[in-house]
Amino acid sequence: MEFLAEFGLAMLFFFAGLEVVEKHVPRRAIARGTLGWAISLGLGISVGYVLHGLGLGAAGWLLGVAFSTTALGALVPILSDSGMLETPLRTAVLGTGVAGEFWPITVISVFLTGVYGATTEVVLLILFGAVAFGTAVVALRARPPRVVGILRETLHSTGQAAVRLAMALLAGFVLLAHDVGFDFVLGAFAAGLIVGLVLDSPEGAVVRMRLEGIGYGLLIPVYFVTTGLTFDLDSLLTARGLALTALFLGVLLLVRGASALLWLEELGRRDTASLALFAATGLPLIVAIVTIGTDRAAIAADIGAALIGAGMISVLAYPLLASAVAGAGEWSDVAGDESEL
Numbered sequence: 318m319e320f321l322a323e324f325g326l327a328m329l330f331f332f333a334g335l336e337v338v339e340k341h342v343p344r345r346a347i348a349r350g351t352l353g354w355a356i357s358l359g360l361g362i363s364v365g366y367v368l369h370g371l372g373l374g375a376a377g378w379l380l381g382v383a384f385s386t387t388a389l390g391a392l393v394p395i396l397s398d399s400g401m402l403e404t405p406l407r408t409a410v411l412g413t414g415v416a417g418e419f420w421p422i423t424v425i426s427v428f429l430t431g432v433y434g435a436t437t438e439v440v441l442l443i444l445f446g447a448v449a450f451g452t453a454v455v456a457l458r459a460r461p462p463r464v465v466g467i468l469r470e471t472l473h474s475t476g477q478a479a480v481r482l483a484m485a486l487l488a489g490f491v492l493l494a495h496d497v498g499f500d501f502v503l504g505a506f507a508a509g510l511i512v513g514l515v516l517d518s519p520e521g522a523v524v525r526m527r528l529e530g531i532g533y534g535l536l537i538p539v540y541f542v543t544t545g546l547t548f549d550l551d552s553l554l555t556a557r558g559l560a561l562t563a564l565f566l567g568v569l570l571l572v573r574g575a576s577a578l579l580w581l582e583e584l585g586r587r588d589t590a591s592l593a594l595f596a597a598t599g600l601p602l603i604v605a606i607v608t609i610g611t612d613r614a615a616i617a618a619d620i621g622a623a624l625i626g627a628g629m630i631s632v633l634a635y636p637l638l639a640s641a642v643a644g645a646g647e648w649s650d651v652a653g654d655e656s657e658l
């Protein structure tokens with residue numbers, strides 16, 4: 318179960334990498350999202366050290382990184398199913414989400430799970446990026462007609478060569494990231510970027526559908542179910558645990574919601590409020606950060622349970638509220654158009 322759960326977490330970040338390419342997130346959106354994430358990280362660390370100074374059993378830097386995450390991998394299916402990826406809000410959500418997932422993964426890999434010094438870790442990260450970039454170039458340019466023909470022919474047979482190659486690439490980069498000393502989710506994200514580039518064509522939709530069946534149909538649900546099985550519910554259901562959960566839920570909205578202000582002039586107040594709620598949605602990385610912090614004795618068990626509880630509630634509540642806020646804006650626009658007619 319633990320292996321399947323970790324495989325499911327890898328698939329979750331693999332799809333996050335796929336989404337970055339498939340949705341064609343503009344560079345300006347990623348740049349603005351990165352600036353917003355930096356603002357969130359600064360706010361998060363500040364709040365984290367204030368809470369630590371007040372006696373909270375958690376390191377301020379760990380809380381700051383946890384507060385600055387966004388669950389893009391969990392958000393995209395929700396946005397896609399609701400049809401919101403086709404609205405003007407999509408660019409802001411994707412830019413904010415990419416930054417809120419990629420940069421925390423990088424911080425976790427370099428500073429929280431690294432086995433070497435920080436300088437060595439940065440050099441290894443650059444080398445890892447170079448390997449990923451080189452693999453992407455080779456995958457995009459090395460497309461012999463015979464190989465492409467075999468991949469197409471096996472899509473509708475038991476061969477499924479393209480699916481197997483994608484899974485092999487995922488496994489290879491997860492293994493590489495782990496052996497270098499990074500968190501394996503960095504390798505999964507990089508593999509998703511590469512596969513996304515290769516599948517960025519009408520023919521790639523079929524392969525994508527097969528991969529989603531494996532991920533969303535089996536492995537990713539196993540990850541979330543296993544997280545629920547091992548969750549310290551007793552600590553959460555105490556008066557202190559519930560109070561901390563409510564506090565962390567509000568801090569998530571404050572810290573990540575602040576990044577949405579960068580889009581205020583472009584989106585308007587209503588869509589900016591919706592973006593703030595989407596940005597504050599976080600769970601997978603929060604679970605990973607709490608797990609790492611627990612192993613390093615940097616966070617108490619009850620604090621970790623409350624932080625994960627806030628992440629779970631954010632995934633359940635914030636996207637619904639964000640969709641309602643955005644939907645109310647659409648209806649008001651329609652009413653305005655009708656009144657003009």
